[in-house]
Amino acid sequence: MRSRMSLQITVALIAMALSGAAPARAATNLACMDSGYTAEQQKLLDAAAVQMTAKDGKPNSATDQSMMIIMTHAGNCAHLSNWSPEAVKLALFYKLFSQMVAALDAKIGLSPDQHAQLLNTFASADKTSLRQSLAPVMQQFLRDGSLPDDETPEQDRLVGSIITASGLHLNRAQTKAVGGWIGMRVILDGMADDFQKY
Numbered sequence: 681m682r683s684r685m686s687l688q689i690t691v692a693l694i695a696m697a698l699s700g701a702a703p704a705r706a707a708t709n710l711a712c713m714d715s716g717y718t719a720e721q722q723k724l725l726d727a728a729a730v731q732m733t734a735k736d737g738k739p740n741s742a743t744d745q746s747m748m749i750i751m752t753h754a755g756n757c758a759h760l761s762n763w764s765p766e767a768v769k770l771a772l773f774y775k776l777f778s779q780m781v782a783a784l785d786a787k788i789g790l791s792p793d794q795h796a797q798l799l800n801t802f803a804s805a806d807k808t809s810l811r812q813s814l815a816p817v818m819q820q821f822l823r824d825g826s827l828p829d830d831e832t833p834e835q836d837r838l839v840g841s842i843i844t845a846s847g848l849h850l851n852r853a854q855t856k857a858v859g860g861w862i863g864m865r866v867i868l869d870g871m872a873d874d875f876q877k878y
């Protein structure tokens with residue numbers, strides 16, 4: 681996680697997205713949030729993700745427009761798949777977070793071979809303890825769209841163990857970026873798993 685990334689989600693916007701949600705049942709088809717955007721919409725989503733992962737992380741017109749796009753899309757997906765209000769909310773944040781992960785992924789600066797090596801290590805790593813350590817971070821993001829200012833020593837240790845296992849030789853900037861990517865990917869996977877509970 682990069683400490684300065686944040687996006688404050690207003691109560692009014694959340695209420696708009698939840699207004700079209702269906703009665704509760706087991707949620708399925710989270711993949712609906714990842715497809716069906718026009719080229720222009722995707723361009724705005726990508727621009728917003730870059731801004732959210734910038735050092736200042738301040739919302740701008742791109743982030744505002746992207747939120748409206750994602751909310752509208754979530755409403756359509758909710759209608760198609762009969763999502764509960766809780767599932768709609770989680771789907772909204774899942775899409776926001778997945779866009780941020782993609783933007784950070786592009787910034788790491790790894791070669792294709794290094795990137796494949798990182799993905800393989802991440803896929804095979806035991807992330808149970810790291811997911812537990814990051815659970816409060818995910819809850820904070822789901823609560824108000826913000827991320828904490830600093831990682832805990834335990835989170836740093838667990839993320840560092842995955843980086844070490846990858847065998848990648850990284851400079852300081854890459855190590856920070858890869859660490860942020862790992863933390864965010866773990867949280868994103870946790871959101872996807874939790875979605876099925878609603």
